[in-house]
Amino acid sequence: MQWWDEPNVLRAATSVSVILLSGLASFVVGRIVSARLDDGYRAYYARKVARYAFTMLAIVILIFIWLPFGGQLLGALAIVSAGIAFAMQEVIGAFAGWFNITLGRIFRVGDRIKMGGVHGDVIDISLMRTKLMEIGSAVDEQSWVKGRQPTGRVVTVSNKRSFTDPVYNYSDLFDFVWDEFVIEVPQQQDWEQARTILEAAVAKETSVGDARELLWAARKKLPIPSAEMKPRVYASPDAANVVLTARYVLPLRTAREVKDKLTTDVHAELAKAGISLVEPTKVELSETTTDESPSS
Numbered sequence: 604m605q606w607w608d609e610p611n612v613l614r615a616a617t618s619v620s621v622i623l624l625s626g627l628a629s630f631v632v633g634r635i636v637s638a639r640l641d642d643g644y645r646a647y648y649a650r651k652v653a654r655y656a657f658t659m660l661a662i663v664i665l666i667f668i669w670l671p672f673g674g675q676l677l678g679a680l681a682i683v684s685a686g687i688a689f690a691m692q693e694v695i696g697a698f699a700g701w702f703n704i705t706l707g708r709i710f711r712v713g714d715r716i717k718m719g720g721v722h723g724d725v726i727d728i729s730l731m732r733t734k735l736m737e738i739g740s741a742v743d744e745q746s747w748v749k750g751r752q753p754t755g756r757v758v759t760v761s762n763k764r765s766f767t768d769p770v771y772n773y774s775d776l777f778d779f780v781w782d783e784f785v786i787e788v789p790q791q792q793d794w795e796q797a798r799t800i801l802e803a804a805v806a807k808e809t810s811v812g813d814a815r816e817l818l819w820a821a822r823k824k825l826p827i828p829s830a831e832m833k834p835r836v837y838a839s840p841d842a843a844n845v846v847l848t849a850r851y852v853l854p855l856r857t858a859r860e861v862k863d864k865l866t867t868d869v870h871a872e873l874a875k876a877g878i879s880l881v882e883p884t885k886v887e888l889s890e891t892t893t894d895e896s897p898s899s
Contacts, residue, residue: 621661621664621665621668622661625657625661626657628657629656629658632653632657633654634650647712655730693763694731696762696763696766697731697732698730698731698762699763700762700763700764700766701728701731704728704733705728710770711725712728713725713774714772714775715774716735716770716773717770718733718735718770719760722735723735723737723738723758724736724753726757731762733760733761733762734758735759735760736757737754737756738753750858750859750862751858773855776817776820777814777818778817778854778855779818779852780852780855781830781850781851782852782862783850784801784805784849784869785846785847785848786846786869787844787845787847787881788847788878788879788880789844789879790840790844792878796876797873798847800872800873800878801847801869802834803872804849804868804872805834805836805851806834807868808861808864808865809834809852809853811832811833811834811852814832814852815832831850832852834852836849837850849865
């Protein structure tokens with residue numbers, strides 16, 4: 604029996620119909636289900652699940668359609684199977700990574716993460732790859748954006764990296780981070796007054812109300828240890844200077860704005876008090892949250 608015989612032509616036509624119908628069904632079902640959901644994230648995943656479910660269903664149907672013809676292919680498949688398995692290592696790893704990400708709830712669309720050495724906001728998770736809207740870094744010399752704001756580049760990372768590299772999720776359960784603002788005052792200056800000025804500025808520009816509520820909600824799901832939420836200023840003297848470090852909680856995506864306000868307010872008040880600094884205020888946001896942060 605040749606492959607172009609009438610039964611196989613019928614199978615081919617049926618296969619095309621199955622593929623077209625599965626694509627149409629996944630689109631319609633995905634739209635209907637997502638329209639009933641108020642949560643944008645859940646709607647996104649509903650469309651994804653519908654697409655993958657109908658794709659798998661179509662594959663199963665195609666297998667049954669072509670099963671009688673499969674005996675003629677066994678020889679060829681046996682020859683190329685080893686090569687295909689070797690060539691598909693990365694694909695299989697990426698596919699397994701998708702299950703790891705979705706079923707393990709490592710991150711979802713909208714989360715800010717670091718994976719494969721890339722910082723960014725997740726904009727898409729497919730079977731093979733995760734797309735990130737890259738954000739800048741104060742410590743990466745190749746980044747022309749030095750704050751944690753979008754660079755305009757979309758970076759694609761293989762899902763396999765969820766197995767091979769650490770994945771940092773900055774917004775999983777707690778959309779806030781602990782940040783620090785540092786100034787260095789000569790010991791001959793009135794560093795205690797500088798500390799008071801820094802404390803007042805931090806109290807003015809930051810708030811812990813929403814952060815405390817989210818932390819309590821997160822602690823109901825996971826055994827997260829308690830953490831100090833109130834802004835604090837720590838003094839660390841050395842031989843010639845006093846380093847003042849303000850530690851506070853702020854929303855994840857407002858770090859640069861808060862740093863700008865703190866820099867303006869603190870320098871203005873220090874100038875009025877006649878207090879000079881050893882060096883300019885450090886304005887970069889630390890690359891990861893501290894050990895006390897639930898999203899670390």
